[in-house]
Amino acid sequence: MKESILIANGSRIRTWWQVQHYLDILLYAFLLIRADGDFSIQFSLYIFYMSGCQVLQFYYQAGSLYKLRALGRATHMEVSAEGLRVKTYADLQFLTPFFILIYIFQSYNGYTLWYLAPNTREDERWEVYMCCLLFITISLGNLVTLIQVVILKHQIHKLVKSPELMRRNLSNSLLSSLGKEIKKQ
Numbered sequence: 305m306k307e308s309i310l311i312a313n314g315s316r317i318r319t320w321w322q323v324q325h326y327l328d329i330l331l332y333a334f335l336l337i338r339a340d341g342d343f344s345i346q347f348s349l350y351i352f353y354m355s356g357c358q359v360l361q362f363y364y365q366a367g368s369l370y371k372l373r374a375l376g377r378a379t380h381m382e383v384s385a386e387g388l389r390v391k392t393y394a395d396l397q398f399l400t401p402f403f404i405l406i407y408i409f410q411s412y413n414g415y416t417l418w419y420l421a422p423n424t425r426e427d428e429r430w431e432v433y434m435c436c437l438l439f440i441t442i443s444l445g446n447l448v449t450l451i452q453v454v455i456l457k458h459q460i461h462k463l464v465k466s467p468e469l470m471r472r473n474l475s476n477s478l479l480s481s482l483g484k485e486i487k488k489q
Contacts, residue, residue, distance in 0.1 A: 320449045324442055331438040338431050342420055343413075350409050357402050364395050396457055400450065407447045414439035 335347065417436035424432050 318449050318453070320445050324445055327438055327442050327445075331435060331442065334431050334435050334438070338428060338435070342423075343416060346413065346416060350406075350413055353409060354406055357399075357406050360399055360402060364399055367395065396454065400454060403450055404447070407443045407450070410439050410443035410446070414443065 414436045417432050417439065421429055421432040421436065
């Protein structure tokens with residue numbers, strides 16, 4: 305639902321993140337039906353770590369939106385933070401290792417379930433394989449999308465930091481402010 309609101313408000317959220325949430329719902333439905341003692345401790349650790357990453361991501365997004373509001377580029381009704389590039393790039397660099405670790409953890413969960421599947425009852429085995437497939441799919445999709453986003457943000461960051469663009473933006477802002485001062489007089 306959050307992603308649909310973001311898209312309705314003009315955010316450029318990747319389609320994968322919407323697909324990933326539906327796959328997560330399916331995965332957790334399978335895991336809810338099948339409570340396995342061999343996997344429950346590892347899954348609890350995964351959920352604990354993922355919750356910590358979500359808290360970090362919340363602070364990243366809230367901070368980005370706060371900066372946009374402080375600069376007058378966003379209103380209080382906006383829920384996405386598009387537009388602020390320089391500082392948020394450094395914040396994204398800080399968050400990226402946490403996200404990569406969680407995607408590795410997702411892959412490891414898939415591997416563990418693949419290893420545990422032959423030891424389950426015949427009628428439950430397909431559920432374990434389906435959870436394994438979902439964990440691996442979500443992990444790879446998240447990792448590929450994260451890499452795409454980081455590359456795009458890096459390219460934008462290099463473009464924004466280029467000396468020619470900075471001079472052009474500086475001269476445009478100076479001309480704009482001078483134009484406003486002249487109009488006032």
